[in-house]
Amino acid sequence: MKRFVTDLRGISAVTMFLFGLLLLGQGLFGTTEEDLAKTGGIALNLWTGAALLVVGLVFAVAAARSTRGSRQQ
Template sequence: MATESGARPHKAGAFDIRLIIALLIGVYGVILTVMGIGFTSDEEIAKAAGVNINLWAGIGMLVVAALFVVWALVRPLVVPAAPESADPPAAPAE
């Protein structure tokens, strides 16, 4: 269903800010999860009250990133065909 100018609404796709945020949180989540699994010493765990905080923070960030992706897929943003103008068209000069 095209408008007069031939443009039609489309989805934001990769430019949806939720996907960009999910990517950033996901990258940090992967880094923290890997650090928590393989590179956290017993001394560091003892300093964090016996909790492998890198592992748990990484897993939490991965869950949040997955929720952002699901949100973007379930409710995609639709970009309007033409920008809406707040100004009414100018009256012709006499």
């Protein structure tokens, strides 16, 4: 766990995942008709939050695989 936190991919994963959760929540519960009108009918916070969650998970897997490989050597 310590190597995961000190690895840049681990820090990026946690940061992106948390921002993704915030944006996803805002997109699900805080989007108004005015917001949708500004973005052409697209729930931008929702889609951006979902994308950040996916990127955060990819970074977390990459960091976990990297730390696991260094322990085996």
